[in-house]
Amino acid sequence: MSDNPQGPPTVISPGKATVRFKWLRTSRRLFARLIWVFSLTGLLLRVTVRDRFHPLALIFYATPIPALPIWHLLAIVAWGRSKKATSFRTRLSPNLVNAVLLSGLIVWAYRSEYVDQAIPAAPNELQIVFWNAAHSASGVPHVASQLREWNPDIIGLVEADRKNYLIADEWTREFPEYDVAGTVFGGLLAVRGTILRQQSHVLKPTSWCQQFDVRVDDHEFTVLLVDISSRLSQSRSTPLQDLAVLAESLSTRPLMIMGDFNTPDDSVWFVPLKAHCRELFRNWGRGYAATWPIPFPVLCLDQMWVNESVAPSICDHYWSYLSDHRPVHASISFRDLPRRPN
Numbered sequence: 001m002s003d004n005p006q007g008p009p010t011v012i013s014p015g016k017a018t019v020r021f022k023w024l025r026t027s028r029r030l031f032a033r034l035i036w037v038f039s040l041t042g043l044l045l046r047v048t049v050r051d052r053f054h055p056l057a058l059i060f061y062a063t064p065i066p067a068l069p070i071w072h073l074l075a076i077v078a079w080g081r082s083k084k085a086t087s088f089r090t091r092l093s094p095n096l097v098n099a100v101l102l103s104g105l106i107v108w109a110y111r112s113e114y115v116d117q118a119i120p121a122a123p124n125e126l127q128i129v130f131w132n133a134a135h136s137a138s139g140v141p142h143v144a145s146q147l148r149e150w151n152p153d154i155i156g157l158v159e160a161d162r163k164n165y166l167i168a169d170e171w172t173r174e175f176p177e178y179d180v181a182g183t184v185f186g187g188l189l190a191v192r193g194t195i196l197r198q199q200s201h202v203l204k205p206t207s208w209c210q211q212f213d214v215r216v217d218d219h220e221f222t223v224l225l226v227d228i229s230s231r232l233s234q235s236r237s238t239p240l241q242d243l244a245v246l247a248e249s250l251s252t253r254p255l256m257i258m259g260d261f262n263t264p265d266d267s268v269w270f271v272p273l274k275a276h277c278r279e280l281f282r283n284w285g286r287g288y289a290a291t292w293p294i295p296f297p298v299l300c301l302d303q304m305w306v307n308e309s310v311a312p313s314i315c316d317h318y319w320s321y322l323s324d325h326r327p328v329h330a331s332i333s334f335r336d337l338p339r340r341p342n
Contacts, residue, residue, distance in 0.1 A: 206234065248276050257273075257304065
């Protein structure tokens with residue numbers, strides 16, 4: 001009787017193994033080609049229409065300049081080694097081309113995303129911090145403790161709620177020396193001064209803006225706290241155009257806009273806003289621009305904008321593990337109003 005009633009074990013012939021290997025290599029190289037086409041499409045959009053047309057804009061958002069070297073490196077890895085070359089020249093050419101392209105993308109990302117435009121700050125300037133608090137997932141006391149270390153005169157937060165549950169009273173207890181006001185969309189403003197008035201604006205279709213008229217020492221100015229919808233199914237055109245119209249209507253007073261725009265700062269839809277305001281980091285920033293997602297940010301979604309009546313000196317993007325967004329800090333004074341006394 002045989003000791004192996006089920007018969008001898010199945011042995012994969014070299015021919016079958018070769019077929020499977022070729023299928024795997026073909027699949028990997030198809031994946032690499034798709035990545036290269038995807039990246040090239042994003043690159044072409046960036047130098048032409050950018051995110052003007054939706055949903056084509058989603059490719060633009062998925063291929064920011066800091067991510068292009070990552071996409072290219074992923075395609076190189078997926079492609080793998082080429083067949084055995086017949087000469088040194090055929091072995092060298094693909095590797096050399098990939099190395100040059102990767103180096104060029106890295107240099108482009110560095111020159112585009114590392115900024116050094118700050119000017120010396122005066123000791124009497126107002127300190128402003130904006131932060132997406134990620135629905136207070138790290139806990140209000142931890143976030144508040146981090147904010148107190150930065151000692152800002154004005155704090156602007158979005159997603160300061162707890163998953164759509166407003167917790168403005170918790171923030172008020174953490175900042176007793178500030179005038180604190182919440183919003184219906186989970187935002188919050190804390191001012192080392194007085195909030196004179198506030199008004200809600202809906203940026204159609206599903207984005208929000210809260211207007212605060214505030215006084216800090218001798219300065220009266222307006223703050224717009226913004227939270228643009230992150231829905232991928234919606235174009236950013238309408239809410240950002242509505243915001244530009246609102247900013248124009250407030251152009252007779254010092255104006256600061258801060259928020260999570262959920263839109264990279266090189267979007268074509270910021271052009272109307274640029275007619276009346278300037279983005280702080282690109283004009284007065286220092287360091288790396290991208291703010292999301294921590295720990296490897298590639299998109300500059302969190303921004304501050306000011307009109308001509310505000311004189312910024314420095315804008316920094318801080319680092320913190322308490323949120324998936326980097327905090328934005330700025331030092332400002334005012335052109336048409338006296339500076340704070342020393």
